[in-house]
Amino acid sequence: MIQKMKGTYDILPSEVGKWQALERKIRSVSKIYHYQEIRTPIFENSDLFHRSVGEHTDIVSKETYDFMDRGKRKNTLRPEGTAPVVRSYIENKMYADKLPVQKLFYMGPMFRYERPQKGRFRQFVQFGAEAFGSNSPMLDAEVIAYAVSVLKALKIKDVRVEINSLGDEESKMLYKEELLKHLAPEIDTLCHDCQTRYQSNPLRILDCKIDQDKPLLKEAPKPIDYLTKEAQSHFDELIGYLDAMDINYTINNNLVRGLDYYTHTVFEVHLNGDLLGMQTAICGGGRYNDLVKSLDGPDIPAVGFAFGVDRLMTALDAIDFQGDDDDIHLYLMILGEEQKAEAMKLVQRLRIGGILTDVDFLDKSMKAQFKLADRMNARFVAIYGAQERIDGEINVKNQKTGEEHRISTKKLYTHILTELTKPSHDCEDCEDGTCCG
Numbered sequence: 001m002i003q004k005m006k007g008t009y010d011i012l013p014s015e016v017g018k019w020q021a022l023e024r025k026i027r028s029v030s031k032i033y034h035y036q037e038i039r040t041p042i043f044e045n046s047d048l049f050h051r052s053v054g055e056h057t058d059i060v061s062k063e064t065y066d067f068m069d070r071g072k073r074k075n076t077l078r079p080e081g082t083a084p085v086v087r088s089y090i091e092n093k094m095y096a097d098k099l100p101v102q103k104l105f106y107m108g109p110m111f112r113y114e115r116p117q118k119g120r121f122r123q124f125v126q127f128g129a130e131a132f133g134s135n136s137p138m139l140d141a142e143v144i145a146y147a148v149s150v151l152k153a154l155k156i157k158d159v160r161v162e163i164n165s166l167g168d169e170e171s172k173m174l175y176k177e178e179l180l181k182h183l184a185p186e187i188d189t190l191c192h193d194c195q196t197r198y199q200s201n202p203l204r205i206l207d208c209k210i211d212q213d214k215p216l217l218k219e220a221p222k223p224i225d226y227l228t229k230e231a232q233s234h235f236d237e238l239i240g241y242l243d244a245m246d247i248n249y250t251i252n253n254n255l256v257r258g259l260d261y262y263t264h265t266v267f268e269v270h271l272n273g274d275l276l277g278m279q280t281a282i283c284g285g286g287r288y289n290d291l292v293k294s295l296d297g298p299d300i301p302a303v304g305f306a307f308g309v310d311r312l313m314t315a316l317d318a319i320d321f322q323g324d325d326d327d328i329h330l331y332l333m334i335l336g337e338e339q340k341a342e343a344m345k346l347v348q349r350l351r352i353g354g355i356l357t358d359v360d361f362l363d364k365s366m367k368a369q370f371k372l373a374d375r376m377n378a379r380f381v382a383i384y385g386a387q388e389r390i391d392g393e394i395n396v397k398n399q400k401t402g403e404e405h406r407i408s409t410k411k412l413y414t415h416i417l418t419e420l421t422k423p424s425h426d427c428e429d430c431e432d433g434t435c436c437g
Contacts, residue, residue, distance in 0.1 A: 013326065018313065022323070030129070038104045040081075041078075042077060046064075048083050048087055052086065063114050064077070065077040081128045082261075082288070085128075086292055087295060090297035110125070121310055127307045130303075132300055133302075137238040144247060155321070159271055163238070164223065172203075182219075189214070206220065238265060249267075257285075261294070262288055282315065283306065328356040330358075331359070331376060331381050332357060332359050335366070339385060346384070349413065381396075394407065394409050398419065
């Protein structure tokens with residue numbers, strides 16, 4: 001038996017409803033914040049990720065799925081969503097659009113070759129947002145609020161935001177020099193990855209999970225202490241906007257994020273409690289003012305974030321998140337071969353009108369069909385036989401109330417629709433057809 005690849009998973013019909021409900025919430029919040037969806041290819045030219053994410057990041061050096069196509073071109077299955085969106089933004093000249101600030105979101109599969117664990121897979125779904133065209137800290141604040149609002153819309157309320165500032169390029173250069181000086185005498189006491197990062201990406205040493213409690217790292221200089229006047233002003237304004245918006249945050253001086261392109265603001269959104277176990281981060285992002293320019297585009301600032309949707313689903317499972325049900329509105333029992341064509345005509349008319357309808361395809365007995373209707377949680381059951389075809393009338397039973405009605409087959413659609421839209425409770429205020437809720 002051929003089995004799924006390690007680090008992947010099937011989403012079965014019984015689980016799809018939750019994913020659809022989650023995706024709908026994401027799209028709803030995105031619309032409120034006026035972010036428009038963009039869809040990019042699943043694979044890109046490998047240079048895109050080497051130049052944007054960084055040659056020495058763990059993603060590019062250890063985790064990308066690379067392959068040569070028949071034209072001897074090197075391609076990479078996308079490991080993250082920002083670089084492809086930036087590439088599309090440049091290639092399609094979206095910077096010349098009549099809207100000077102372009103606000104985009106994406107959702108789709110990403111691929112990284114890493115050790116599978118709870119909420120982390122080799123093929124995973126990422127939802128992210130990118131805003132181009134403004135260097136204002138107001139936009140940073142909006143992006144953070146947008147990320148938090150997605151969680152609140154999903155009834156996940158106990159969250160915290162951790163933020164830091166890496167500053168502009170001058171700030172980062174000053175800080176890097178001081179960090180290297182501090183680490184140099186004892187760099188050989190740190191883990192192998194940290195020793196490698198010392199030469200290639202020293203800022204990543206700060207968020208090492210292995211050595212994070214060692215005095216060498218605890219006493220290391222912090223990026224926020226080396227900000228230029230302009231960078232400090234940007235960060236201070238951001239803090240002011242978060243305070244005004246009642247966003248719960250803490251300043252984490254060790255937060256640097258794992259990608260090379262970040263400047264100024266970096267942040268993570270964490271879930272409190274044990275919804276995700278030890279790894280509590282559900283979302284990460286920040287500002288990347290130089291990324292568009294570095295990929296041969298114009299000098300356009302940008303800021304964004306990304307969610308691991310699989311990890312988000314793990315958290316939702318822990319709070320018993322309910323997805324879309326797969327109940328049907330009407331189960332139509334067809335009695336007799338002669339009635340099948342006319343019955344299917346009726347079924348098609350109902351379906352086109354939006355009534356979720358199903359029938360038996362195995363010529364089961366009526367008893368078996370009633371059981372099948374129960375399994376499908378059919379709200380209504382109707383029997384269509386020879387007499388119904390002759391009379392042009394049909395018996396419809398409401399499985400929820402037990403009420404039965406005999407109505408014209410021509411009025412079946414209207415009857416079902418009317419019953420479905422009735423208030424679910426008795427209330428005098430609902431007599432005009434408007435439910436009081």
